Amino acid sequence: MDSSSTSRNDRPATLADVAARSGVATSTASRALSNPGRVNAVTRERIERAARELDYVPNSQARALTSGRTRAIAVLVSDVTNPFYFGIIRGTQHQLKAAGYTQLLVDTEESDELEDGMLHKLRRSFDGAILAASRLTDRRLTALAAEVPLVAINRQTRGVASVFIDxxxxxxxxxxxxxxxxxxxxxxxxxxxxxxxxxxxxxxxxxxxxxxxxxxxxxxxxxxxxxxxxxxxxxxxxxxxxxxxxxxxxxxxxxxxxxxxxxxxxxxxxxxxxxxxxxxxxxxxxxxxxxxxPIEQAGRTAVSMLLSRLDDGLTPVARHATTLPTHLxxxxxxxxxxxxxxxxxxxxxxxxxx
Missing domain, CATH: 3.40.50.2300 (Response regulator)
Structure with a gap:
């Protein structure tokens, strides 16, 4: 009896077991099982075969992992003590709560390095991100938007969904x-x-x-x-x-x-x-x-845009840009x-x- 069979006798197979048997990363196995179109056919078939051989059946937590849905959204602000962000945080939280999501609030302390680092460190903890007044360069923000579903507030960068306060x-x-x-x-x-x-x-x-x-x-x-x-x-x-x-x-x-x-x-x-x-x-x-x-409205609009993209299965539809008017x-x-x-x-x- 091979090691994988022994593993199945001792405990239910996990996503990590499927990944190990397939010779891929756990994230790749997750994508193959939840969004097959995002993984090349040869790799996908190998992963699916491993899942069958291991009798892999996702439990409720595993289903959340394989679907890529944590039901949490990261909201990054440059300075949580700045009253400007109070409205954004209130707007995002109200809209996320109504949609059944949790808000993960991150203070980037006006630092582009901290902003970039926290997005990567917490990546497995959220489905998408809202960046309020991002300090990242246009080039880095564009690259990040290709990796992570996100919406930027108060920023206009080609290829990045945004809510711009005019x-x-x-x-x-x-x-x-x-x-x-x-x-x-x-x-x-x-x-x-x-x-x-x-x-x-x-x-x-x-x-x-x-x-x-x-x-x-x-x-x-x-x-x-x-x-x-x-x-x-x-x-x-x-x-x-x-x-x-x-x-x-x-x-x-x-x-x-x-x-x-x-x-x-x-x-x-x-x-x-x-x-x-x-x-x-x-x-x-x-x-x-x-x-x-309209600061609170900007937060609500950003959430609506991001959840719409997530509901579309992370397709690149949507390089939407919304402009909100201001006045003196x-x-x-x-x-x-x-x-x-x-x-x-x-x-x-x-x-x-x-």
Whole structure:
């Protein structure tokens, strides 16, 4: 009696037994038995023959493995403490719960290496992934989309299903709003260089600057967090502009605090616009003019797109791209440009940090 027969007498055959007898990886055996079209005919027949010889019958757990369905979806965010992601996480969780899926939340800490590594480390734990503001390069993201069913939020990359929040259009609205208030020198306080939306927002600033005949400058990059607002505010004051568009609301809120420390009046001395309209943006002093985005809707839409692809049997249908509109919400942090001396270094109090 051979070893495999002995194994069957001792315990039911497992998928690993089938893989070992066939001389293939367990993942290959899984694909052959659950999605035969994804494995070449010769290999598939060898695996199927091994399964018959071993009397392999999947139990409920094994069926989940061989079908590739864990009923879990990984949701990766760049910074779980950033309120922008609260809406996305809420949207994805509600939609996944309704569909009978579990959400695996991963904080990638603004790191492309951590993002890539966690996707591979956890690969057997989820059916697909939603990447919110991915820090991966276009090339790496495209390659990953060929390996893993995924949807990217706030990213537009060829060959990758995506939900794009159209903040560039609202950036142009913001510049038009500032131009209407008489501002002719505007700065963009940039976010991380690895952020795809950051590049898109800067391009939108340049387009709008050309349209309205406005001098547009870029300062940064800065971390997309409140603490970075102090350095961003100091850089803005040094630049001599009369208005600023910040990469996100957290950065803008940190800038408001720094301006207040330095005795700079907002919007009397300088106007500021944020991005995302996170919870608390309207509680600032002054309330923040910002770009309002349908953040929770983006999470729900991404889940619907991903589950639709999974239900189609992982076929490459679907390089779908959905764009969600945004708009400018005007509050008290923007106002008319100051007089001709606006290019001066703003007044300070205390002992400012240069």
């Amino acid at each position: 903040t560039p259009s609202a950036i142009e609205q913001a510049v038009g709003h500032l131009a209407s208030l008489g501002h002719t020198r505007i700065a963009y306080a940039a976010g991380p260089d690895t952020s795809w939306p950051n590049a898109g927002r800067w391009r939108a600033m340049l387009r709008a600057g050309d349209r309205y005949g406005i001098d547009v400058q870029r300062v940064g990059p800065f971390a997309p967090r409140k603490y970075a607002g102090a350095a961003a505010a100091d850089a803005i004051l040094h630049s001599g502009v009369t208005a600023c568009v910040a990469f996100n609301d957290l950065l803008a809120i940190g800038m408001l605090a720094r301006f207040r420390e330095r005795g700079v009046d907002v919007p009397g001395d300088i106007s500021i616009v944020g991005c995302d309209d996170i919870f608390g943006a309207d509680f600032c002093n002054p309330p923040l003019t910002t770009l309002t985005a 919400t005007v509050r008290d942090s923007t106002g008319p440009a100051p007089g001709d001396d606006a290019g001066r270094t703003a007044p300070t109090k205390g002992n400012p940090t240069p």
